[in-house]
Structure formats: C-alpha cells, structure tokens
Amino acid sequence: MSTPPAPVPLPTDLTTLANVRAWLNAPTIDNSDAMLQRLLSAASVFAQTWMNRNIPIADYTERYTGTGSDTLALANYPIQSVASVTIRDWTVQPSPDGIRSGYVYDDRFLYLIGLPGPALGPFNGAPNVFPKFPPRAIGITYTAGYETVPPDIEQAVLELIALKWSDRSHFGQSSKSVGGEVVSYITADMPRGVATLLGNYKKVIPV
Structure with missing residues (x-):
C-alpha cells in the first residue's frame, strides 16, 4: 500500500x-491531512478575497495610473520596502x-516630495505629482504584507x-431532528464573528 504524498501548503495560506489539527482537537484523524490542507488553502483564499487584499508578505511589480497629487495608494499593504519607482x-x-x-x-502610501518640474524628467504637467496621463504610466516594484x-x-x-x-456530515441541511429536538446549522458563508474579525482588515477603498 503506497503512502499518499504529503499535502503541500501554499504561499497564500493563513495558518498551518x-x-x-490543534484547533479541531483532532491530531490523530487518519488519512485526513490532504483534505484538511485543501480546506485550509481554500479558506485562506476565501478570506483574502472577502477582505479584498493579500495578507502574507510577497513581492509585487505593478503599474498604476497617477492621482494628479503627490500621493499614491499601493494595492498591497503594509508596505515593507520599495525597490523601484x-x-x-x-x-x-x-x-x-x-x-x-x-x-x-509609509505602510500604506507612496509620496513624491521636493520634485520641481525639471527634476521630473522630460514630461509635461504639474510638478511634484503622479501624472494621470498616460494611464498606467507609473511602475512600482515593492514588498508588502x-x-x-x-x-x-x-x-x-x-x-x-x-x-x-x-x-x-450535514452538507446543505439547515436543521434536523435529533431525539425529538431540532438542531439548527449555520448556513451562511461565514459566521458573524468571523466576519467581524476579518472586517478589521477589509480594504474598502478600491485602488
């Protein structure tokens, strides 16, 4: 009998x-590692999609359209370092x-400071701002998360x-009768308490 391959965690996983196993109080469930790892990865992706942001630290190379001001919000945060602009x-x-x-x-924004017109190089427009034209003319390489x-x-x-x-054990059921009593199940995408915890990190302003 062959041994199943060890489950592989993903960079996007938010726990281990x-x-x-410790939270489920089930350290000895047989042959469940692959299922639990799949569930772990799926829950991590779901949570980050709901929060509209990535959580683990990673490197990004992105292009932006300028704001017409000296401030630019990056899509991923907290910003740890900026390699190039x-x-x-x-x-x-x-x-x-x-x-x-x-x-x-800082941990959320990129700023231009002290750049008079000529120092910005060979392009027109107001000095000391991220220009709106042409679109996606700003390139940023950075580390965030x-x-x-x-x-x-x-x-x-x-x-x-x-x-x-x-x-x-009760997929799709909202309730069932057990010993003459009705047992109800949670059928929402996530419990209210989970939504409250994740809501503290939800990105609500599109970048």
Whole structure:
C-alpha cells in the first residue's frame, strides 16, 4: 500500500496544518491531512478575497495610473520596502532624508516630495505629482504584507475551517431532528464573528 504524498501548503495560506489539527482537537484523524490542507488553502483564499487584499508578505511589480497629487495608494499593504519607482519610464530615486527630492513611503502610501518640474524628467504637467496621463504610466516594484499572519486573521480562518469540516456530515441541511429536538446549522458563508474579525482588515477603498 503506497503512502499518499504529503499535502503541500501554499504561499497564500493563513495558518498551518498543525494549527488546524490543534484547533479541531483532532491530531490523530487518519488519512485526513490532504483534505484538511485543501480546506485550509481554500479558506485562506476565501478570506483574502472577502477582505479584498493579500495578507502574507510577497513581492509585487505593478503599474498604476497617477492621482494628479503627490500621493499614491499601493494595492498591497503594509508596505515593507520599495525597490523601484518609475514615471513614464523615468526612474525616481528615493529621497535620502525625507526632505530632499525623491520618493518616500509609509505602510500604506507612496509620496513624491521636493520634485520641481525639471527634476521630473522630460514630461509635461504639474510638478511634484503622479501624472494621470498616460494611464498606467507609473511602475512600482515593492514588498508588502505581513511577515507573520495577524492572530485575529488566523483565528478567523481556523473558525472557517472548523465550520466547513463539521459541515461534511450535514452538507446543505439547515436543521434536523435529533431525539425529538431540532438542531439548527449555520448556513451562511461565514459566521458573524468571523466576519467581524476579518472586517478589521477589509480594504474598502478600491485602488
């Protein structure tokens, strides 16, 4: 009898198989690792889709249309580092001190500072802004996300997994009679408490 391959975690996973087993209080379920890992990965993707953002730290290379201001919100956050910024293929250097010309950033936004018109290179328009034209003329390479998944997000995913794991025995049922009593099941996409935990991280402003 061949041994099934070990389940493979994905970079998008928001918890671990060991933590799932501990939460389910089921460290010895036979031949369930592959199913639990699949459920773990699916719940992680569902949570991040609902939050409209990625959580684990990753590298991104993206193009943006400018805002016409000195501020640009990046799609993924918290921003950990910025490797390069280009505007219409002209490279913007990081500001050496947060005062002199260049770009700076915080955990959410990229800023242009101290760039008079000529310093922005060979293009027209207002100085010191991310230009709106042409579209997608701004290129950003950066690293963003959490090195460690926040505990409340991980807890929300564990509760989602536990709900779906228990739902295997009554899939599609909203209630059933047990010993003369009616037992009701949760049929929503996720419990209200899970939505509350994830809602703290939901990106509500499109970028």
